[in-house]
Amino acid sequence: EIVMTQSPATLSVSPGERATLSCRASQSVSSNLAWYQQKPGQAPRLLIYGASTRATGIPARFSGSGSGTEFTLTISSLQSEDFAVYYCQQYNNWPQFGQGTKVEIK
Amino acid sequence: QVQLQESGPGLVKPSQTLSLTCTVSGGSISSGSYYWSWIRQPAGKGLEWIGRIYTSGSTNYNPSLKSRVTISVDTSKNQFSLKLSSVTAADTAVYYCARGMGYYDSSGYYLYYFDYWGQGTLVTVSS
Numbered sequence: 001e002i003v004m005t006q007s008p009a010t011l012s013v014s015p016g017e018r019a020t021l022s023c024r025a026s027q028s029v030s031s032n033l034a035w036y037q038q039k040p041g042q043a044p045r046l047l048i049y050g051a052s053t054r055a056t057g058i059p060a061r062f063s064g065s066g067s068g069t070e071f072t073l074t075i076s077s078l079q080s081e082d083f084a085v086y087y088c089q090q091y092n093n094w095p096q097f098g099q100g101t102k103v104e105i106k
Numbered sequence: 107q108v109q110l111q112e113s114g115p116g117l118v119k120p121s122q123t124l125s126l127t128c129t130v131s132g133g134s135i136s137s138g139s140y141y142w143s144w145i146r147q148p149a150g151k152g153l154e155w156i157g158r159i160y161t162s163g164s165t166n167y168n169p170s171l172k173s174r175v176t177i178s179v180d181t182s183k184n185q186f187s188l189k190l191s192s193v194t195a196a197d198t199a200v201y202y203c204a205r206g207m208g209y210y211d212s213s214g215y216y217l218y219y220f221d222y223w224g225q226g227t228l229v230t231v232s233s
Contacts, residue, residue, distance in 0.1 A: 001169070034219035043202055043223035044153065055221065087153055091208060091217045094166060095143070095155040 002026050002090055006098035012106040019075040021101045023088035028068045032092040035064055035073045038100075039084045047086075048073065078103070108132045110203050110224035118197075118231050124190040128203030128224060135184045136161045141206030141218050144177060144188045146199040147226070154199075158206055159186055160216075193231045200226040 003026040013019045023033065031051040036044035046055040048064035051071060061076040075082055083105055088098040114126035128142070135142065143158040157167035159177045167175045171190070179186040190197060208218030 032217050036220075043226050044220070045223075046219065046221050049207075049219045049221075089153075089219060091219050094168065095206075095218070095220075097153040097155070099152045 002029060002093055002096055004088055004090055004096055004098035006086075006088055006101045008101060009099070010102045010104060012104050013078050014106045015080060016077050017106075019078055019082075019103055021073040021075075021086055021103070023066075023071040023073070023098050025069045025071075025090055029090040029092035031067045032090060033064075033066070033071050034089045034091065035062075036087045036089065037082075037084045038087065044087060075103075108205060108222045110205065110222055112201060112203050112224045112227040114227065114229070116228055116230060118193055118229060119233050120194055120231055121192055124188070124193050124197060124201075124229055124231070126188045126201055126203075126227065126229070127185050128187070130184045130186075130205075134181075135179065135186065136181045139210075139216065141208070141216060142177075142179065142186045143204045143206050143220065145202045145204055145220070145223075146197075147202070148196075148199045156188065156190075156201075158218075195231050198229065198231045200228050202226045 005024045007022045033051045035048040038044040052064045063074045085100045085102045087100050109131045111129045118124045141158040144156040157177050159165045174191045176189040203224045204220040205222040206218035207221040
């Protein structure tokens with residue numbers, strides 16, 4: 001089993017600032033890594049797949065990077081609608097999610 | 107635009123079987139190479155993949171749930187279903203159905219992420 005670890009658990013950021021979220025895999029998952037955004041009471045929304053490819057309709061302020069075991073999701077300038085919980089998911093094996101990072105207003 | 111909608115009882119008694127159905131609209135469940143999945147989320151916690159089915163009927167399950175899970179598909183109704191047996195309070199969660207989208211790797215395995223999700227349905231296990 002591959003363990004996905006996200007950090008930090010909570011990130012306090014002011015609107016307009018940059019947010020950097022990390023996701024680490026316990027073994028290499030190549031570039032088979034996706035990121036999702038989830039707001040309260042809603043289903044997760046796909047943001048990034050293939051570690052760095054934005055899904056359809058996702059704003060350019062969201063970017064993903066990394067390969068192997070270390071991955072980063074960067075939100076370049078936080079908008080009010082970006083405050084949410086973010087999950088990474090590896091799909092190099094059966095799908096497994098990280099425990100999430102909550103991005104909250106500072 | 108593909109849409110998924112979960113349906114089923116919101117309350118299940120301990121030791122009984124949880125049964126949910128996902129209805130797919132906006133496209134045929136049989137078209138394309140997609141793995142139709144179930145994912146759950148206990149209140150305030152993270153996401154857990156339960157299992158998936160391909161329209162051929164092939165399935166794969168989370169090893170931690172495998173002994174209790176059955177996923178089936180009805181292509182004539184554009185639906186797939188989840189059964190989880192011997193439920194306990196630990197199975198209380200929001201259950202999502204989702205479409206797995208991806209590619210075949212060099213070994214022929216289909217590697218997938220989830221591009222479309224249902225809105226989720228809360229299932230509570232309680233007597």
